[in-house]
Amino acid sequence: MNQADQAALFALPLFAHLPVAALERLADGGFVHSEPPEAVLFLEGESARFLHVILSGRVSLFGSIGDIAASGGLPHREAIVEIFSAGDVIIAPAVLLDLPYLMSARVIETARIAFLPADAIRDLMREHADFARQAAMMLARHWRLLARQLKDQKLRSAPQRLARYLITLANGTQGEGQGVDVELTLDRRTLASWLGMSPENLSRSIAQLAEVGVHFRGRKVSIASVARLHAYCQEDDLR
Amino acid sequence: MNQADQAALFALPLFAHLPVAALERLADGGFVHSEPPEAVLFLEGESARFLHVILSGRVSLFGSIGDIAASGGLPHREAIVEIFSAGDVIIAPAVLLDLPYLMSARVIETARIAFLPADAIRDLMREHADFARQAAMMLARHWRLLARQLKDQKLRSAPQRLARYLITLANGTQGEGQGVDVELTLDRRTLASWLGMSPENLSRSIAQLAEVGVHFRGRKVSIASVARLHAYCQEDDLR
């Protein structure tokens, strides 16, 4: 593990307050690897051998149904459950609980990833209170990500879910009450899967949002009024 | 807070290893209250003033859309996201992060609930390493609950989701490879909402499952073969 990678890794809140000795041990046990798009980090059902930390790039977490490997039979389908990027840790729960992964992970944008041995992480939990605290905070944040998504999934329509996604994008921008321009960072297939709809239906949802003043030109999206979007999807405005 | 309540509360893994002094302080600051069905513990958007611990009974976590209070306008809808019962802690994330609730909570079966002040809990996180560890483990388990549900929601049909629910019920029973009888502990409305479908559609899903050897008589369900259910919903068998 080189200097730059170590520095990036240990600057994360999760590791920031650990004593140097612990960090060195972690760096020795782990390694960093660059992974191209489509690379699969692990498949659901596998046991969690590493904690994966994304130093750059993006990784999708997806569930699948049917036969994962080719072969014949059932019509393999998959759905993206979450997308993580630089600074995020992928599926700490499986590592902490020492249980098999519930989902698979695939790189969607060339990623530099730190592989930290699972047992070293569990040791850290035991030995360093601050690590445990940071882990709890991180898990709490991740829980909220899923909770919000589940709520959307259960009670909002496809165009409304798209609108919600745009709102979160717009929140990142310097918000003025009125119009905002944002840029999609995902291709449509991926976005559709994440939002829980087919690519075709995403297209139609995009068309639909023209009615509330949202216009797509390639990856650029111009939102006439974020407030209007809020109203459209009955947004509760909770971060 | 009486003796019995304290004993039950502090027997939970989350509190089990705390020093007596800390427990006493917690007991002093908090209180226990019995809540009837339909009682609302909190609404989404409110700030998290207490950590709620269920000593008995059951509580549903639900998201809502439209106008919560009556008034006119949009057609208020809600969906149950998770159901917690004795021994569970409700929405630790909002408490730990000191952020508003993303969802509301409502008692579905008369519940005895401990209200522990949020700031006392955050103090515990800071001061007691073991509490932080246990909290992290609990959050990890809760994350997996939501992750599994989200996956189901995105890629399984209504009858398949019902089948998955029956499988988890059957897991609780002494499993033999073959037939199992389980008992529903929820009324259909509630179950339907949790599974993300209308009550009518739950009825039809129930009818559908007869084809794979599942028969409902009131709250009793007889499952001819759990293996058959697994195959039906393309279950991956991950706990």
Next chain:
DNA sequence: CGGTTGTTTGAGGACGTTCAAGTACTGTGG
């Protein structure tokens, strides 16, 4: 330029919801 891939559009169908009516189950008071 042709091939490849990604996105859009259209038609048809499956799944799920809604609304309305019917049936079963519960408890209550006569």
Next chain:
DNA sequence: CCACAGTACTTGAACGTCCTCAAACAACCG
């Protein structure tokens, strides 16, 4: 014990949403 009301659940029909399949475009790359 039965009639009754009230509730919960089921059933049916119509509708809407979303998916699938197929084809048409568009954009990109050799």
